[in-house]
Amino acid sequence: DHAFTEGIEGPASDAQGNVYAVNFGKQQTIGKIDRWGNGIAWASLPNRGTGNGIVLDSQGDLLVADYVEHKIWRVDRVTGAFVLHCHEPTMHQPNDLAIADDGTLYASDPNWSDGTGRLWRIDRQGIARIVADGMGTTNGLDISPDGKYLAVNESNQRKIWRFEIQKDGSLAAKTLFKEFPDHGFDGMRYDDQGNLYVTRYGEGTVVVLSPEGEILRRIDVLGARPSNICFGGPDGKTVCVTEVEHGRLIRFRVEHAGRTPRFSPENRRADWIDKIHRWPDQVDPANTAHTANPPKSDLPWLASVQTLADWQEARVRVQARFDSLLGPMPPVGTAPKLEVLSEDRVEGVLRRRVRIELETDVSMDAYILLPDGPDGLDSSDLRPGMVALHPTNNATIEEIAGVGNRGPRATGLEFAKLGYIVICPKCFLWQEGVGFDQAVANHAKRHPQARGMAKMVYDAQRALDALLSIPQVDPKRVFAFGHSLGAKQVLYLMASDPRVLAGVASEGGVDLRSTNWEAPWYLNPPPRIPTGTTSLEHRANLGADLGADWGHDELLMLIAPRPVLIMGGQKGPGAADGSQSLPAMLGAFGTWRLFGSEIDRKKPVDAAARLGLALWNHGQGHVFGDWQFEQARAWFEAYPTIIGL
Structure with missing residues (x-):
């Protein structure tokens, strides 16, 4: 508890499942909480700035409402650098934010001292205009999934209003959507079905309203003062609530994903x-x-490459x-024989330990990770495939497949949870349990002209053969990942096998x-x-x-x-x-x-x-940690x- 100050607000979730919320540890900070619950003070607002509402733009950068300095900051998602997006001195705050499909922002602007408020529209150039005035204490707001409506609540008046969004971004046709007899409101967000999730400050709940304003359910948030809300997680169905009483984030799962702005992919x-x-x-x-900029090399025949046709000829050499x-190894490209040794289920993934036959009296252990289990996949449900190659570590495939551990080092399991079908093969140095030198000697006895890396590449290719024998693996989306020892294998595997x-x-x-x-x-x-x-x-x-x-x-x-x-x-x-x-x-x-x-x-x-x-x-x-996993994904x-x- 109390990882955040009483100013805990925001929140917003990125594509990797990280949640950003303000005032982590102390005022003026932005905290970043990863998918495994680890938190850091990721950035600090300039000068006296203190954040409130957060949304993400089309690039995944943060847009943060700074209610002290009357600004909206754009924060680079990678570097944490701040760039001023809007400064409007006549604002009371701003408080909370909603973002439209075209990148336009809407900001609530309450005046807590006299119980009034208004709404601002901020275009992509950072120019702010009042689009609704003479309201109560405007607070939480969001745009409906069809982009037609803006909903905004008045905390003190306990009313939720709905506006029609016009083509020019202005607001019209204000109607009362819902009114409550007690407790206040704070942040709110739509799901993709048009249901509105509203934090009830003082009641300690999130209330879910249907598109018609009917109460569908109340969700206890384990604290009396929820201040804001967002959707996130790999499937968008994890709700995160900032809770003031205990200074913490609360998560729960829901049936439908949150509303996602339809930004331009380009x-x-x-x-x-x-x-x-x-x-x-x-x-x-x-x-x-x-x-x-032809390929650089001092090999005369390669230095002469100037065109793609030149390279295609030189590539043969x-x-x-x-x-x-x-050095030579046996051929690959056919489905190997494999034996299922054991299986279990973990976090929506069927995890099978298998033994793959490589040659006569030579085998390789591996884990195959299937998202949702076999009953959740059919031949038409093609998934991306991945060969995940473990680092130098005596835990070998147990670690990367998430046996007994979680987090970014359980890379294979984490990608399976994201929908990939993953195979994690064991490096031959550990397979027989005889030590590195003896494992190399055994390989050299069987294949005296082949280096150790040839054996690693061959084993990875046979793992790839096993992966591609699974009907649900999309052969056009097959990837390879590795850290340390595994990274070496990735480079040599990709140079050897165009299927990756x-x-x-x-x-x-x-x-x-x-x-x-x-x-x-x-x-x-x-x-x-x-x-x-x-x-x-x-x-x-x-x-x-x-x-x-x-x-x-x-x-x-x-x-x-x-x-x-x-x-x-x-x-x-x-x-x-x-x-x-x-x-x-x-x-x-x-x-x-x-x-x-x-x-x-x-x-x-x-x-x-x-x-x-x-x-x-x-x-x-x-190292390979949370940040590195996010970039790999x-x-x-x-x-x-x-x-x-």
Whole structure:
């Protein structure tokens, strides 16, 4: 209790299920509470500013009513930076906000001292105009799901009014929607069926009103003073209430999702791409033309690539180098035999532990996670699929599948809860329980010409075969995720297998000197990358055998044009990606640009939307937490549509 002050208000929920509410710990702050209930003081309003109502715009940024300084702030959802959207000194407050489909805001403006109030309309340029005056103490307000009506309550007068919204955004035809004999009102929100959820301040409930104003139910919020309300969660059916008496957030589930503004998808896309491609100015490839940015390499035959046709020819040679580097493994692409070892249900997910036959007397354990269970899926209900690859951790697939734990490290389970069908295969280093060195020796005995990474890629591909054998998996939406060890596998899996549409590689180490790529379970004997140089500077002068002078710029080229997000921690113990990843990424970047011109002709999108190779340098070290999970989710949700695959 009392994580918030008595000024607790807001709230608003983003697409990842985080809830933002004001005055976390102290006045003037904005708190951010993740889906697992962890809270931080995420931002602080400038100067004397103190927040009240919050809504999200088409980009997912926050719009916050600052009742002390008579302002509305726009707050960047990633950086927390404040930009002034509107300053209207003649406002009494503003208090609460509602946002229309076109981004127009409506703000309540009570004068508590004399019991009066009014309503303002704020256009997308931040210009405010009074649209209703001479009212009681205007407080909570929202727009109906069809966009036709604005409902607003008067706290002291205990009345709810409804206006018709005109084409120019003005209000008309004011009618009394509902009146109560006791207790006050505060925030309120519509669900997608037109039912209105109203906080009853003093009564300690949320009352649900039908579109006709009939009381459908009363919900106890475990405190006498609910101040505001929002809908959120993956399906929009989790209601969050700010409660003043105990300074806390209360959540409960409902039948219908909250009303969602019908924003333009193109606006969301352009903003997402712009924010994720934050390359340093000195190496900003987005500022170069297609023709001036071919793939960078000192290999003479690759340096001559200037067109997409050139690359398609050169790719055959790069693929041969890649195959020679890894070494031969058995063929893939058919459904493997598997045995179900156990199953249970957790948070709406059927979790099966299976054993997949790889070769004679060689198997691999995995978890398959099915959202809603088999009875909730049929052959027409296609879901995205994901191969989730665990990090170096003795908990292996138990952790990533959520056995005994929750949160972002249970990545496979969290994505299954979002509707993905997920497979979490166990790395061969742990499968037999004999230790890393013996596991590598056993692999080398069976396949003496294949490196350890070849075994990891093969196992991941067989897991992919098992995933694609599930009828409900959409083969056009198959993704790969991994952190640390898992991230290494994501990059090599995507270079090996075009069935993976997009990937997130968190802290795997793109630079060959950043982590232990020379280990026998990865690339030992390692590609010869001399200390103090990059692969781009020395490879042309090496007379090495095919593959021995391999560089990760070539690895990334093989992934193009499919999107891959590199998450970097930059510094701290174990940090593997960050600015050190840029040389190899820049060496491969031109390949994506060559595909960009083809995509241009198919679908006009923002220039940056073509760039499917991205570095997100979060600077938090070798971690995968709530923030990283949110970005991974957004990447997978945004990119298949953006680049038209």
